[in-house]
Amino acid sequence: MSYARVLCVGLVGVAGHLVEVEADLSPGLPAVVLTGLPDTALHEARDRVRAAMVNSGQVWPNRRITVNLLPAMLPKHGSAFDLAIACALLAGAGELPLAPMEGVVVLGELGLDGAVRPVRGVLPMVAAAADAGITRVIVPVGNAREAAVVPGVTVGAVDSLHRLVAFIKGQGPLLDRPPVRDTPPPSGPDLADIAGQDLGRHGLEVAAAGGHHLAMIGPPGAGKTMLAERLPSILPPLDDASALEVTALQSIAGVLAADAELVRRPPFQAPHHSASLAALVGGGSGLAMPGAISLAHRGVLFLDEAPEFAYLTLQALRQPLESGRVILARSRGTTEYPAQVQMVIAANPCPCANPAGDQHCQCSAIARRRYLGKLSGPLMDRIDIQIRLQPLGVAQLMTSETPAEPSAEVAARVRRARDAAAARWAAHGWRLNAEVPGPQLRRPPWRLPPKDTKALRAGLERGSLSARGFDRILRLAWSIADLDGRDRPSGSDVDEAAQLRMGEAIDRQAGR
Incomplete structure (x- = not known):
């Protein structure tokens, strides 16, 4: 033949x-x-x-x-x-x-x-x-x-x-494959190591419960990086479908270990601020390879010292954060990679980054605006939780008699909140509050009473709040309610969500 x-x-x-x-x-x-x-x-x-x-x-x-x-x-x-x-x-x-x-x-x-x-x-x-x-x-x-x-x-x-x-030819056997071991995810850094920073811990917990993006701005040493590195420790292990997706992406990128098993721990990617656009979102000659945002699929993408990244590199994240996928068009064809990540941004408030805080800052107002201006409005509008961390004092570092709450206890609350959200949205195919489209939350039966959203609507009318921001505050309110074990958000949940989103509570009298 x-x-x-x-x-x-x-x-x-x-x-x-x-x-x-x-x-x-x-x-x-x-x-x-x-x-x-x-x-x-x-x-x-x-x-x-x-x-x-x-x-x-x-x-x-x-x-x-x-x-x-x-x-x-x-x-x-x-x-x-x-x-x-x-x-x-x-x-x-x-x-x-x-x-x-x-x-x-x-x-x-x-x-x-x-x-x-x-x-x-x-x-x-x-x-x-x-x-x-x-x-x-x-x-x-x-x-x-x-x-x-x-x-x-x-x-x-x-x-x-x-x-x-x-x-x-029937003259010999093939080699036996090694058995598959489905071992539990390895342990990582624990939240018990964090001293103080109650606001940062709370923001991290709400972000984990709803799958929300998080931005932390504060002086060096405030604990931004430590908090971000501990986010995977409070996320639930990946289910079979997600683990297969994550393991497949690591296999394509060539970073899967030789003794590979299904990756059960949510991935954590922290590219250096000198990373190129192709390294962050994917690229290469011919058919593009996955970047850091795809390797962080179903996990965490952490951008430390975010204003130090190239401006165009940061802007390239806007579309993937919204759609949950990266589409890379090259001369040899178009490649699509999943990119459903929780992005965490950490930034100093100014170029000098004085550890003592803003009162000792030596930067001009123009320099401060130019520095944080690299985090453009459209990019920040896609980040649900935006909090400012303060420097740690001696009392927080030295006088605590009992250790802080460990990751295991926080992870249990996060798991319960995620289970509640998954049960609520199961009929629509969504698993996290962050995945729910805004129109869904603004229609019955999920629409909140007018008295609870009056301040949000007033902010939208004044232009101090975008339509995307309006929807993201609603999603945060649902995540807060899930953490507290309640079926629906209350007015206080909306206030708390607005504070996490905007740095301060919206005046509830503003809508009157």
């Missing part, structure tokens, strides 16, 4: 697509033609596969070889097709039987010595194969644990082309 077909999977962003690797061997001058929109790494597979086959004791077919990757209009990139191409060539040359490869997806990169090396993105590839009805996959041994977390798929592991050929 001069024709053979082997299944593989190609990735576009986090979406996997089943790819048929066709090989046709015909008489003519020896040559290898690779079609189906391959990238540079895939074009180079011709030399890798040839060397791997020869060094594995196989005979390279000295004929005209055409390798086609279907569907032809889907861009293909990376080296994960090497093993499938080698199998298709050997089967087309009559060296391998086709029957054992029917309905099996083959993934892996080949070294020149015939070794099968791990590749990025195996988890979403195997998940895509399972969605297409495939129940058997063969992957590099270095990716076997990662592939095994996908339910309903039998995973075979190989370390060399020679072993795979022997298995297909």
Whole structure:
């Protein structure tokens, strides 16, 4: 037989697509033609596969070889097709039987010595194969644990082309994959380490309960970074669907550990303020790779010293924060990555950042405005909670007899609040208050009584509050009520939400 077909999977962003690797061997001058929109790494597979086959004791077919990757209009990139191409060539040359490869997806990169090396993105590839009805996959041994977390798929592991050929011929077994361990998330920094800062702790708890964005402005040493680093410790562990999404993104980015398991702890990304736009939102030549905002999907994106980031880099976050996804258009195609994050911003109040507070600031009013002006109005309007932290005093640091409330106790309240919100919005498919569209909260049966929102409506009329800010205060009020175990927010909850949002309570007499 001069024709053979082997299944593989190609990735576009986090979406996997089943790819048929066709090989046709015909008489003519020896040559290898690779079609189906391959990238540079895939074009180079011709030399890798040839060397791997020869060094594995196989005979390279000295004929005209055409390798086609279907569907032809889907861009293909990376080296994960090497093993499938080698199998298709050997089967087309009559060296391998086709029957054992029917309905099996083959993934892996080949070294020149015939070794099968791990590749990025195996988890979403195997998940895509399972969605297409495939129940058997063969992957590099270095990716076997990662592939095994996908339910309903039998995973075979190989370390060399020679072993795979022997298995297909019935002359030897595949390697056993390591067992999947679903261990609890590792412990991290605890809120018990935070001295004082009751406002910051409360803002952090409300943010965790409703999935809200948070901005903290205060002098150095006030505890902004410590608070932000402890936000994951009060978030619930990821459920199966979210854990699969997060693990898949880390696999695509190549940051998943070799002994990978499902990532259960909400991710925490804290890029340096010198990070480029591509590093933050994603990018790169060809098809774009995920950035920090996508690697923080279902977790926390922390921007410390936020005004030090490049202005255009910060503005690029506006659309992902609103839509929960990043769409990156490049010459080779458009890639979409999920980006449902809780963003936490920390900033000093001025360039000099005097630890003693504003009363010792040496900056001019213009310098202060210019510094915080890098956090533009449209960006800050998307941040639900905006609080100012004060310097810690001796009494807060030295005289506390009992430790502060630990993360475990706060996490229990957050879990109850999230469960209440999820039950309330289950019929609509939302899980967090921050996901609820504003119009939903302004319609019966969720609309609050006019007496409770009179001050908000007055602020909207005066222009001191935007329509987006109006809706975000309502969402905060629902999160506060959930933390207190009440079915609906009260007027005091709206006041508290306005204080967390605007730094001060709205005058409730203003609407009169």
